Amino acid sequence: MSSSSKPNLPVTNAVNGPPNADLVRERGAASFPVRDLTYLVYGGQERTEHLERIANMVASDPVFRKTDRFFLSRTEQYRRSLEKVRHYKELIAKHNLHSELDQQDLRQAIDEDLPIGLHVGMFIPTIVGQGTDEQQKKWLPLARAYKIIGTYAQTELGHGSFIRGLETVATYDKSTQEFVLNSPTLTATKWWPGALGKTSTHCVVFARLVISDRECGVHPFMVQLRSLENHEPLKGITVGDIGPKFAYETMDNGFLRFDHVRIPRDHMLMRFAQVAADGTYSTPPHSKVSYATMVFMRAYIIGTASSTLAKAVTIAVRYSCVRKQFPLRSGEPEQQILNYQNQQAALFPLLATAYAFHFTGNYIRQMYSDFVRGMRAQDFSVLPEMHATSAGLKSLTTWIASAGIETCRASCGGHGYSKLSGLPSLYANYIPACTYEGDNTVMCFQLARYLLKLYGKAQAKPGLRLPGNVSYLEKSTLLDERCDASTEELWLDPARQLHAYRNRALRLVANCANRLVAEMQKGKDEVLAVEAIKSDMVKVAKAHSYYVVLNNFVNAIEQLRASGTSTPILRVLKTLCDLFALHFIQADLGDFLEYGYLSSLHTEPLHAQIRRLLEAIRPDAVALVDAFNFTDHALGSALGVHNGRVYETLFEWAQQEPLNKTQVAPGYHEYIKPFLLAKM
Numbered sequence: 137m138s139s140s141s142k143p144n145l146p147v148t149n150a151v152n153g154p155p156n157a158d159l160v161r162e163r164g165a166a167s168f169p170v171r172d173l174t175y176l177v178y179g180g181q182e183r184t185e186h187l188e189r190i191a192n193m194v195a196s197d198p199v200f201r202k203t204d205r206f207f208l209s210r211t212e213q214y215r216r217s218l219e220k221v222r223h224y225k226e227l228i229a230k231h232n233l234h235s236e237l238d239q240q241d242l243r244q245a246i247d248e249d250l251p252i253g254l255h256v257g258m259f260i261p262t263i264v265g266q267g268t269d270e271q272q273k274k275w276l277p278l279a280r281a282y283k284i285i286g287t288y289a290q291t292e293l294g295h296g297s298f299i300r301g302l303e304t305v306a307t308y309d310k311s312t313q314e315f316v317l318n319s320p321t322l323t324a325t326k327w328w329p330g331a332l333g334k335t336s337t338h339c340v341v342f343a344r345l346v347i348s349d350r351e352c353g354v355h356p357f358m359v360q361l362r363s364l365e366n367h368e369p370l371k372g373i374t375v376g377d378i379g380p381k382f383a384y385e386t387m388d389n390g391f392l393r394f395d396h397v398r399i400p401r402d403h404m405l406m407r408f409a410q411v412a413a414d415g416t417y418s419t420p421p422h423s424k425v426s427y428a429t430m431v432f433m434r435a436y437i438i439g440t441a442s443s444t445l446a447k448a449v450t451i452a453v454r455y456s457c458v459r460k461q462f463p464l465r466s467g468e469p470e471q472q473i474l475n476y477q478n479q480q481a482a483l484f485p486l487l488a489t490a491y492a493f494h495f496t497g498n499y500i501r502q503m504y505s506d507f508v509r510g511m512r513a514q515d516f517s518v519l520p521e522m523h524a525t526s527a528g529l530k531s532l533t534t535w536i537a538s539a540g541i542e543t544c545r546a547s548c549g550g551h552g553y554s555k556l557s558g559l560p561s562l563y564a565n566y567i568p569a570c571t572y573e574g575d576n577t578v579m580c581f582q583l584a585r586y587l588l589k590l591y592g593k594a595q596a597k598p599g600l601r602l603p604g605n606v607s608y609l610e611k612s613t614l615l616d617e618r619c620d621a622s623t624e625e626l627w628l629d630p631a632r633q634l635h636a637y638r639n640r641a642l643r644l645v646a647n648c649a650n651r652l653v654a655e656m657q658k659g660k661d662e663v664l665a666v667e668a669i670k671s672d673m674v675k676v677a678k679a680h681s682y683y684v685v686l687n688n689f690v691n692a693i694e695q696l697r698a699s700g701t702s703t704p705i706l707r708v709l710k711t712l713c714d715l716f717a718l719h720f721i722q723a724d725l726g727d728f729l730e731y732g733y734l735s736s737l738h739t740e741p742l743h744a745q746i747r748r749l750l751e752a753i754r755p756d757a758v759a760l761v762d763a764f765n766f767t768d769h770a771l772g773s774a775l776g777v778h779n780g781r782v783y784e785t786l787f788e789w790a791q792q793e794p795l796n797k798t799q800v801a802p803g804y805h806e807y808i809k810p811f812l813l814a815k816m
């Protein structure tokens with residue numbers, strides 16, 4: 137089928153030449169207009185073309201090249217990322233990219249963990265969210281123009297998850313109307329904040345506020361760290377880089393200590409809690425409102441899980457199409473490895489998941505903007521739902537995307553282990569998303585607590601109406617219902633798929649609630665009873681989040697159908713949605729079998745339907761990854777190049793290896809020559 141409009145062919149880092157014939161053939165045989173799916177993913181033709189212009193501008197700009205990254209030392213990588221920051225700023229001015237959206241598009245196209253990520257992602261949002269109008273007026277123009285660079289300094293050597301345990305103190309001195317910031321112990325040292333070590337001139341510090349010996353809880357303070365003239369740390373401030381990490385080399389995650397550093401009273405961000413000149417403290421309208429930037433970032437992280445996984449899948453699917461291994465019978469041509477069922481079973485559920493997460497990203501963005509609108513009107517009622525939902529989805533999406541990248545890497549065989557595949561660095565730079573912005577397990581407890589509370593309320597008050605995604609907690613009769621998908625066809629019914637996910641989630645919540653009561657009946661207080669069910673709480677949070685993701689995918693398809701999306705696109709999205717739904721039932725089959733919701737009567741057709749779905753996706757696999765529309769620059773992979781010239785590109789990129797600069801190995805004369813035969 138032909139596309140409705142021609143794509144702008146991505147700028148390529150691949151070796152030029154005729155494209156791989158298998159890829160060409162597969163692209164020509166797609167069952168749907170690829171370009172239309174791209175428009176759907178990126179929000180329309182105009183927006184897609186705008187993104188392409190930016191992506192191609194970045195991809196063709198030598199400053200943004202990525203191919204040298206594997207051969208640079210940590211310090212060189214940091215310097216290179218600063219060079220990219222400077223150039224990013226130059227391009228904003230040159231191309232008039234002053235809107236926040238344009239700048240976000242540009243950063244996304246640059247596709248590197250730049251040391252201004254925290255400035256944009258957390259420092260500015262914290263000023264916007266927590267600063268008074270006057271504070272915003274003072275700091276935002278400076279921050280937005282990069283006259284100052286800031287970060288978000290919350291985590292300490294001793295505490296990250298347990299925010300109330302932070303030890304940095306901000307003591308109010310009424311006589312001078314200043315706060316005195318101090319790090320009283322080694323464990324009070326701020327540790328981890330991105331761009332803190334070497335780049336930032338300022339930061340928002342989270343410290344426990346003390347007024348006349350009274351503890352008022354953790355609050356945000358604006359602090360200047362370095363001189364704006366020579367970048368030297370200011371008096372009383374000890375700051376530096378925390379040293380080598382698993383990856384993330386471009387980012388100077390830092391440490392920071394305060395020795396009785398004085399800041400003016402108006403440097404406490406006082407939108408919600410205030411300290412008056414005489415030391416009178418006014419409490420915020422919600423005790424956790426100062427945690428709002430983290431909720432914002434969790435929502436952002438959920439949105440990026442789709443694109444990250446989509447990159448890994450694009451690389452693995454294209455490579456699996458080019459790579460051939462074994463003829464089925466002797467004398468026949470070798471098979472593309474993508475034809476093997478095991479390869480499809482590894483990759484296609486991840487392809488489906490990347491699409492599923494795309495719709496979940498849209499959902500959380502909408503939920504977040506509704507929540508912000510409410511907050512502006514002093515309505516915090518949505519905060520618990522927003523916090524719990526984003527905590528759970530952040531955990532599920534980052535866990536699945538991390539594991540998915542590794543699956544993609546492993547499915548590329550030996551070449552997947554080469555950094556030139558792009559997959560090792562994609563994985564190593566992505567996995568901290570499971571830890572930062574809230575350790576995933578700890579985040580799951582937050583969602584599970586919320587669900588258990590609502591379940592308890594619904595039990596105590598029949599007829600209570602709960603919000604949309606959790607309304608199934610009202611229906612304990614659902615627990616008596618069983619699966620009736622006894623044929624392959626019935627498994628394609630979205631209502632039945634959702635029923636299964638809802639039933640599993642409710643079952644796990646109910647079991648957890650019962651176990652909590654049982655533990656308390658054994659004599660434990662509530663705190664210890666919760667400790668006894670913690671691993672089950674993680675399962676509860678994941679089960680609910682799976683349900684939310686599937687529900688969003690099903691709803692999105694319904695909305696697309698209603699808005700007249702073409703049948704071929706709807707068909708392929710429905711196939712992906714079915715595969716997502718059925719694959720994750722198959723993956724957690726024990727949950728569904730344990731309480732008799734499913735039996736072998738249902739599992740046989742389930743397995744058979746999954747095999748059919750893999751077959752259905754196979755002819756469209758390349759088109760489905762092409763629809764993500766990544767440039768070769770974005771993928772940074774010799775295996776995933778758009779033209780499929782995988783071996784040529786691998787060979788050429790390998791020539792850049794510094795070891796290849798000389799024919800004779802460095803160290804040969806000292807270490808090899810002495811024991812080799814002198815002559816043959």
Ligand SMILES: CCCCCCCCCC/C=C\CCCCCCC/C=C/C(=O)SCCNC(=O)CCNC(=O)[C@H](O)C(C)(C)COP(=O)(O)OP(=O)(O)OC[C@H]1O[C@@H](n2cnc3c(N)ncnc32)[C@H](O)[C@@H]1OP(=O)(O)O
Nearest residue numbers: 253257290296297298299424427435436504523572573574
């Ligand atoms: C939206 C789309 C936007 C698109 C545009 C974005 C542009 C951005 C550009 C970005 C550019 C680059 C990106 C950079 C890349 C990313 C880099 C990542 C950098 C990482 C930064 C960090 O890691 S910052 C540090 C993060 N730290 C944490 O997350 C700590 C985790 N811990 C906590 O959150 C809390 O302490 C915990 C929730 C665990 C418990 O809190 P605690 O104070 O102990 O409270 P409890 O007593 O347990 O609970 C009391 C009740 O409060 C409820 N609650 C807790 N937290 C919240 C909250 N945040 N909101 C609401 N309610 C909350 C809790 O549930 C309890 O409720 P209950 O009813 O009493 O049970």
Ligand SMILES: Cc1cc2nc3c(=O)[nH]c(=O)nc-3n(C[C@H](O)[C@H](O)[C@H](O)COP(=O)(O)OP(=O)(O)OC[C@H]3O[C@@H](n4cnc5c(N)ncnc54)[C@H](O)[C@@H]3O)c2cc1C
Nearest residue numbers: 288290291295296297328329330568571572573574575577
């Ligand atoms: C790359 C990277 C960038 C970062 N950037 C920033 C930044 O810019 N600013 C910033 O302030 N911070 C930053 N952080 C810190 C990050 O937010 C914390 O590391 C994160 O919140 C986890 O906290 P923790 O390290 O204290 O883990 P811990 O809480 O010590 O977790 C360790 C283990 O204990 C378990 N655990 C913890 N509490 C409980 C409990 N109550 N019950 C059961 N199990 C529990 C966890 O599940 C985990 O398995 C960054 C971290 C990384 C890795």
